[in-house]
Amino acid sequence: MSKMHVTTTINGEPTEFLCDPDRSLLDVLRNTLGLTGTKEGCGTGDCGACSVTVDGRLVCACLMLAVEAGGCEIGTIEGMAQGGELHPLQQKFLEMAALQCGICTPGVLVAAKALLEKNPDPTETEVRFGLAGNLCRCTGYDKIVRAVLDTAAEMREAVQ
Amino acid sequence: MTDLSPPAAFLAAGPDQPRRNPSGMGAALRHDSALKHATGEARFLDDLPEPPGLLHAALALSPVAHGRLAPLDPAPARAVPGVVAVLLPGDIPGRNDIAAAGTNEVMLADGLVEHAGQPLAVVVGTTRDAALAGAAALRPEIAPLPPVLCIEEAIAREAWVLPPQAITRGDPCAALAAAPRRLSGEFRAGGQEHFYLEGQIALAVPGEDGEMAVQSSTQHPTEVQHLVARVLGCDHNRVTVTTRRMGGAFGGKESNASWVAACAALAARRTGRPVKLRLPRRVDIAATGKRHPFLYRWTAGFDATGRILALDAIMAADAGHSLDLTGGVIFRAITHALGPCDVPALSVRALACKTNTVSNTAFRGFGGPQGALLIEDVVHRVARAAGLPPEQVRERNFAGGGNGSETPYGQPLEGDLIRRVWAEARADADWDARRAEVAAFNAQHPYLRRGLGSMVLAFGISFGQMHMNQAGALVHVYADGSIRLNHGGTEMGQGLFIKVAQVVASVFGVDVARIAITATSTAEVPNTAPTAASTGSDLNGWAAHAAASAIRARMAEVAAEDWGVAPAEVEFAEDMVRAGGNRAMSFGELAKLATMKRVSLSATGFYRTPDIHWDRAAMRGRPFFYVSYGAAVAEVAVDTLTGEHRCLGAWLVQDCGRSLNPAVDLGQVEGAFIQGLGWLTCEELWWDAEGRLRTLGPATYKIPGSRDVPPVLKVRLLEGAPARSETIFRSKAVGEPPLLLATAVWNALKDAIGTDRLDAPATPERVLMAIRDR
Amino acid sequence: MAEIRYLAPRTLDEAVGAFAAAQGAARILAGGTDLLVQMRNGLAKPGLIVDIKKIAEMTEIAELPDGGFRIGAAVSGAMLAEHPRFGQVWPGVLEAVNLIGSKQVQGRASPGGNLCNASPAGDSVPAMIAAGAVVTVQGPEGRRQMPVEAVPAGPGRTNLRPGEIVVGFTLPPRPAGSGDAYLRMIPRTEMDIAVVGLGVSLTLAGGTVTHARVGLGAVAPTVLLVEEAGNALLGSRLEEAALDAAAAACRAACRPINDKRGTIAYRTKVAGVLLKRAVAIAAQRAQGGN
Incomplete structure (x- = not known):
């Protein structure tokens, strides 16, 4: 070939x-x-x-x-981490234990980052919708959704 | 091997000592690999650099559920460019037997095919695509035989994979006859695909002198070792199995991982080269076992207060085509069939039905969730018949209080904890106000119906097989004071490694960062049990505790001699070693001193669960070291015109004793609940009329997604309830029990639509049909 | 392994030439969300892959002078969602296109691919049928147009002639008082394939229906235009009797199969429920609601 x-x-x-x-x-x-x-x-x-x-x-x-x-x-x-510095989403996922086995985690983080770049102030429904294409078999998603919402709020504050 | 009996070790460490160390017991530390998971640096097996000369394997599967298999012609696969070997049963140097518990379960079908998806051949190629293309090119000739595809037919033919088991107490026939009212029921619960996000994978590398180094995504490295040795026909000591981490397992990488690794090892032996076998998702789902589907038939006698006086029940499990771990699954189902309740007279019989489907296996809860559905269905039906709320009927039958406080087989239950978890979950959910809201909503909405449901669980902790309740650990302290920890438990995302490291940090009074967590290996700790049955922390925590305690005792003697104090005066805390008011050195200094004084800083630790026993003939004993409790409330909404439904909120209280790590334990509770929600509501395995599973990927097999889970999920660990048994730091297991809490959602759906019977999974279609039939 | 080639032509003529010359051994690549899965499962073994995304016309969304829209066949759902006007005029079509898979899939999957994949359950197709969209195809014999409902021939088969490529969709201008909607029933909230999918497009004048089309998916070998359902609504003021008649027409049109996603009885029952709900949404939009 x-x-x-x-x-x-x-x-x-x-x-x-x-x-x-x-x-x-x-x-x-x-x-x-x-x-x-x-x-x-x-x-x-x-x-x-x-x-x-x-x-x-x-x-x-x-x-x-x-x-x-x-x-x-x-x-x-x-x-995603720039110059040895974790992206705020990565940091928040660690703080909030929003991962377990970790194999879905990179995909979830990439999707969450893309979501926040398009929509820095998403509702909880928008976060759940934005991550609907990322299956996680361990966490049950709740901590993931909370971590994304918290990160979004912190990133908005940091900009202001 | 240092064998510290648990009570002694327990006292030595002082389980109730104040938690001085911020990274010791009870600290909400993150998963050991959390940082690497978040950056993508954590290496799963398929992420590792490939060894030189690596070949790839693929499986050819049977397209037929039952039939006579003619000797397979390997030529079509060999003709595919890149294919280097086609391995058939005759190529197996040892035994073609992958039985985990019994004997004679073939790895590659030989003459007889017993389920669609059964492996027929291992095809080896220079690339994975070549191996897959080779496997697809094979044209098995199978003369079909009539398959048995449902539980009813297996019962009619009395086709079992092992004889029925039964637990009885009193005279259920007489008690039924004497009961003021009687009621019968029948329902079923479906199976469940594990859907670990990392599929089955193994890498086998042949070495010198017949050695085989296997890396496997397995919960049970020791069983992989045994099966590889059995298939290759060599001693166990030729085979080393290593597991660093799994991308989820949930029971699906217990016996199933073993034969996947054995196929890779067979290919490595036959080709003399390293071989990786990673199953594509379709093959993984077709060829590996699932949660056992169950069919239930029961008759209960009760009185007007809802007290259940007698129960005669059959629980029939679909074992699939072979035994696998079915014996343990039905044992757990019948021992958990009453949940937290007491029924004075009963007979519960479990059937292990043989069908021509994939052999079902361990799945989080291991028959416990299926068992608990029995009493929940009885409670629901009795409540409807007696005109009482199900919660009141369940409470009326709780063990303890005025009712019996032992299970029918002799295990004591703690009635006070049962009542406490239920009271707390009820309060958390604000039950009475919520019930009124639901009623008000239902009175005014034309077609949406809300419902409330609850669940109370009692889950016994210990392997049902008594001999499996053992564990080993290996701890080294190096001259710089750094610590290396190894034990028989495996890490699948559940946070076991950090919890056990916290135990060791606690013993040495050091920060957990000082401890290197290492891959599980049969070369370091032999003859281990699987990481399963929720026992990982209980068993490995104690084993590591024993090893660390042995080293600490030696180090204390060194310090005591140096300082001229008694060893008992030496304290380990905050990375320091101290005695009296002014004697102090760092942990590292003491380690260095010990090596200078020629004192060993390496120890193994061993643990076997005490006080458990089981009489198989009498079906009585105390098989569980202790029992975990939990309770849940769930609220749902149902669209009565389409059957669509959502869980709107869930309130969970789970007993973890004194949690070793609340962050990890809360994650386990949430994840287990959602997995149970999937099992009971949306995950449907669908076989066609020929017995071929057609839900072979996430496009058709639906695990919960981010919008399928309740937007309100309130999870709490029961506080102030240290384990009463001598568990590691008075903690309790958490892996499986909370999966049962999702039964609250099933109960809430029945409440919403007012139906007697609702089979699981309660898909929109089943819900709509139940509405129509009610 | 068979030889496989990849071409990403810049012009339609080039694409048609290469596609036709391959004589059935070629596959068109738009979003690739179906093609790559089929290749991996061995269901598709193309000798040539023609990627049409570098052809300008294929990825354009144009609002036409008469108020209609032309959508290139390879426009992704995400691009359609980002268009400032399309979703205002055709909210139902946009909903349908963006029900195809997840955000990840929406970034790639196109209505052209959805149509050519010819799954009876393709989400965008019932909405396009309801919208009265016309498909432009180009082949060795030149260009022609056909109504959307004429394209599918059966599961996985289309009525395109050898060498023909779908170029785009033309949606008609919208009179005042128009609205459309698409609803589907799936076992899960997201990321699933329809058990029933139903699109409705309505125009109302003074509360009376002056135009109505209904497209129905996943209940027959191809997505259906249910003319009887549209006719039942036409001239009505969406009274219960008209809705019942339209729902009955939808149920009558169902010729589904029992499969892993749903039984015949369930699909048929749900089709009628969806008709009424989709009509209600479309009517609300037609009357200036959201």
């Missing part, structure tokens, strides 16, 4: 890779680039464990071909 050359930006870093045309972005992130923070839960776009952003839009990396990433800005969990 003839491999294709793809040039993209991942977490702000210009990145190039070679891949077969049928490889998913998830496969390339994990197995070619070693960015294993993005997880595979179902492989069918139904669980959200592989959530990443592409040009600021939240997508499931398992539902996108890697070749489609050419020229795009990809954001993964590895880019």
